[in-house]
Amino acid sequence: xxxxxxxxxxxxxxxxxxxxxxxxxxxxxxxxxxxxxxxxxxxxxxxxxxxxxxxxxxxxxxxxxxxxxxxxxxxxxxxxxxxxxxxxxxxxxxxxxxxxxxxxxxxxxxxxxxxxxxxxxxxxxxxxxxxxxxxxxxxxxxxxxxxxxxxxxxxxxxxxxxxxxxxxxxxxxxxxxxxxxxxxxxxxxxxxxxxxxxxxxxxxxxxxxxxxxxxxxxxxxxxxxxxxxxxxxxxxxxxxxxxxxxxxxxxxxxxxxxxxxxxxxxxxxxxxxxxxxxxxxxxxxxxxxxxxxxxxxxxxxxxxxxxxxxxxxxxxxxxxxxxxxxxxxxxxxxxxxxxxxxxxxxxxxxxxxxxxxxxxxxxxxxxxxxxx
Amino acid sequence: xxxxxxxxxxxxxxxxxxxxxxxxxxxxxxxxxxxxxxxxxxxxxxxxxxxxxxxxxxxxxxxxxxxxxxxxxxxxxxxxxxxxxxxxxxxxxxxxxxxxxxxxxxxxxxxxxxxxxxxxxxxxxxxxxxxxxxxxxxxxxxxxxxxxxxxxxxxxxxxxxxxxxx
Numbered sequence: 001x002x003x004x005x006x007x008x009x010x011x012x013x014x015x016x017x018x019x020x021x022x023x024x025x026x027x028x029x030x031x032x033x034x035x036x037x038x039x040x041x042x043x044x045x046x047x048x049x050x051x052x053x054x055x056x057x058x059x060x061x062x063x064x065x066x067x068x069x070x071x072x073x074x075x076x077x078x079x080x081x082x083x084x085x086x087x088x089x090x091x092x093x094x095x096x097x098x099x100x101x102x103x104x105x106x107x108x109x110x111x112x113x114x115x116x117x118x119x120x121x122x123x124x125x126x127x128x129x130x131x132x133x134x135x136x137x138x139x140x141x142x143x144x145x146x147x148x149x150x151x152x153x154x155x156x157x158x159x160x161x162x163x164x165x166x167x168x169x170x171x172x173x174x175x176x177x178x179x180x181x182x183x184x185x186x187x188x189x190x191x192x193x194x195x196x197x198x199x200x201x202x203x204x205x206x207x208x209x210x211x212x213x214x215x216x217x218x219x220x221x222x223x224x225x226x227x228x229x230x231x232x233x234x235x236x237x238x239x240x241x242x243x244x245x246x247x248x249x250x251x252x253x254x255x256x257x258x259x260x261x262x263x264x265x266x267x268x269x270x271x272x273x274x275x276x277x278x279x280x281x282x283x284x285x286x287x288x289x290x291x292x293x294x295x296x297x298x299x300x301x302x303x304x305x306x307x308x309x310x311x312x313x314x315x316x317x318x319x320x321x322x323x324x325x326x327x328x329x330x331x332x333x334x335x336x337x338x339x340x341x342x343x344x345x346x347x348x349x350x351x352x353x354x355x356x357x358x359x360x361x362x363x364x365x366x367x368x369x370x371x372x
Numbered sequence: 373x374x375x376x377x378x379x380x381x382x383x384x385x386x387x388x389x390x391x392x393x394x395x396x397x398x399x400x401x402x403x404x405x406x407x408x409x410x411x412x413x414x415x416x417x418x419x420x421x422x423x424x425x426x427x428x429x430x431x432x433x434x435x436x437x438x439x440x441x442x443x444x445x446x447x448x449x450x451x452x453x454x455x456x457x458x459x460x461x462x463x464x465x466x467x468x469x470x471x472x473x474x475x476x477x478x479x480x481x482x483x484x485x486x487x488x489x490x491x492x493x494x495x496x497x498x499x500x501x502x503x504x505x506x507x508x509x510x511x512x513x514x515x516x517x518x519x520x521x522x523x524x525x526x527x528x529x530x531x532x533x534x535x536x537x538x
Binding site: 046047050052054055058087090217218219220221223227232233234239240303304305306307308315317319321329330332334339342343346371372 | 416417418419422441443444445446448449450451461463465467468471473475477494495496498499507520521522523524531532
């Protein structure tokens with residue numbers, strides 16, 4: 001429980017957390033003003049891995065931006081692929097064959113599980129538990145092997161194309177995916193929940209810690225598991241259905257508590273929902289081509305376009321402005337953790353430093369995606 | 373929801389016709405508009421409403437959106453070099469309930485880019501406005517802490533301007 005304490009402004013010191021700190025997962029820096037062990041003010045300092053992807057988008061053609069998308073959120077790269085493909089297909093009016101959309105959904109959801117597994121491992125590592133990482137990485141490795149088989153890469157995928165995907169999936173991939181789901185389902189209760197979720201040490205560290213209210217989520221524009229852990233039933237896959245998601249039966253896990261435990265539970269349940277989506281997609285997988293007709297040189301009509309997808313961390317939006325040329329006139333990437341992190345300062349105020357770090361871990365930050 | 377928002381917003385634009393950039397190469401969306409609010413085809417554009425307002429109206433728009441329960445998704449800048457204008461785009465969306473996306477945009481003189489800050493209404497605007505300032509040099513009036521966010525603090529350029537040469 002975060003104890004409300006009277007913070008003294010006169011005897012504080014500044015603690016520099018990061019940009020090279022294991023708990024910040026990359027190069028995030030937080031300038032903390034501390035009163036003893038309590039945080040008086042937390043100020044995230046961004047930009048240490050800023051690469052100006054938006055300018056790169058303007059300088060190249062639409063297709064040339066695909067490799068960039070995977071290098072922002074390297075944990076859920078296929079969702080970033082998907083988002084870019086969808087907004088340009090919307091602007092240029094490109095049709096995608098049904099089989100390709102199914103394959104996109106299967107691979108994106110596999111990637112989502114891998115992302116949550118890595119978050120889980122890293123989060124527990126932050127809290128001082130090393131062993132769970134070994135289990136999570138064992139399962140994640142299977143996903144990465146499967147995705148390597150179809151996409152050709154292990155982390156920074158450029159698998160999607162305008163009009164489809166570049167490789168069809170084969171029987172071995174399908175069988176391997178089914179095996180993987182079977183394995184993760186059988187391990188989930190014992191290795192994940194008995195060992196960790198019900199562990200009293202974890203519960204003491206994250207229950208009632210880092211309370212985020214639904215109103216705070218709205219004011220800061222927080223989405224994804226952060227919003228769903230605060231009782232907001234909002235998932236782009238349901239609220240603004242894209243691709244072939246409406247054809248599947250799945251639930252959006254929502255927890256009302258708003259603490260770090262709620263965000264933890266949202267992600268644990270999401271893995272099961274992703275597995276349900278993958279199973280249904282494999283069962284219903286239609287035949288046909290995986291690439292539709294798309295012109296070699298794209299010149300979308302001048303205008304304003306917006307498209308959003310649900311990544312493992314929340315809503316990824318693309319605000320695209322076209323002027324009829326063969327490269328984007330303007331692309332704004334609305335990355336989910338940029339908004340999710342912006343509420344950190346307000347929430348971390350008055351927390352113990354150790355709790356603030358546990359709270360930061362529960363936000364699931366991917367720094368290259370914040371800094372773009 | 374769409375109608376409610378439309379009614380709330382239309383009150384802002386009784387008979388004013390917001391200034392449109394001159395048509396021509398790379399022109400803003402034709403045809404010239406009668407009022408500030410336009411209903412757009414969601415399937416084609418990804419937003420339900422397209423609101424064009426004057427810069428001094430963005431805070432009023434934000435208050436309306438706040439009252440209607442929207443959240444601010446992003447703020448983007450656009451550099452219309454040929455028209456000598458900056459455009460600031462505010463994307464509003466709803467967290468659940470009936471779905472409605474609203475794009476609000478305002479055009480400012482490129483040589484004197486000053487827009488009032490909406491960070492007093494939406495906390496999310498704080499970082500997004502800092503980013504737009506960082507990349508375009510658009511100055512957001514009354515922003516509590518308008519400093520660079522992604523670029524180094526000693527940078528003396530605005531890289532997303534179309535005439536920026538590294």
